Amino acid sequence: MATGQGVTEPTTSWDPYERGCPSRDVLDRIGDKWTVLVLGELGRHGVCRYTQLRKQLSGVSEKMLTQTLRALERDGIVRRTVYPTVPARVEYALTPLGQTLREPLRALTEWSTRHIAEVLAAREEYDTNAERVS
């Protein structure tokens, strides 16, 4: 919704990837497999180390966890702090910008938990009717 809002002529035809679209940028980031889960852990625990995150998000590969964290760091949403001990110790935390993302994500998560039952019911009905036809 409202992807074109406040950008340029919302009522005119418009390719989201031609001009820069803020919502597209953000959705491309949070739409991937692990970003929201990582933000969730950082939101709950405040500060997390790499291995800690790996354990919380069981199933994430090292490659994807690193990639996700790097992307978030690059976007200024997560801060990465390296302590030059041996062995190295790295801590991840939300930046102030990252904190501001919590509320909109919470809204979306709340919608999900509140309405998932309706969605699943609709899905089942749709599939049932489809098989009546075939």
Next chain:
Amino acid sequence: MATGQGVTEPTTSWDPYERGCPSRDVLDRIGDKWTVLVLGELGRHGVCRYTQLRKQLSGVSEKMLTQTLRALERDGIVRRTVYPTVPARVEYALTPLGQTLREPLRALTEWSTRHIAEVLAAREEYDTNAERVS
């Protein structure tokens, strides 16, 4: 964030795809390329015909538009009405459930437009520092 909230033991290790996760379901849907844009059009115009949507979302292929609309219909978020005239006339609109999605999506869109400048600035700084290193 909060992907595991209210599901099962948020503090325990957990693979988002093993058990059903409402947030994953929803993110998988709205994270794709066209869903949010389609919902935006339907939110603004109330009722849209197929070709109308195609023109608004320039760049969308027939396949993807149909696929996106079908998925939303299956989830009970969009209602599809066929008028058996010749040639056929099909109208799409948000269901009541779809209406409730507007607010959380609006929150996310507003975050995007409000903070995109900070994100882009962070990105540029990150890339600049990276190239200093290499």
Next chain:
DNA sequence: CGGTATCCTGGACGATACTG
């Protein structure tokens, strides 16, 4: 007008091995 059907490609994602 409002779609299906088919083929194809790039990139997201995962598995595994290795390293400062």
Next chain:
DNA sequence: CAGTATCGTCCAGGATACCG
């Protein structure tokens, strides 16, 4: 401990052609 490097797979998404 916290990664990097490499390879392989799968599928979202696009191009094109055809249809009731």
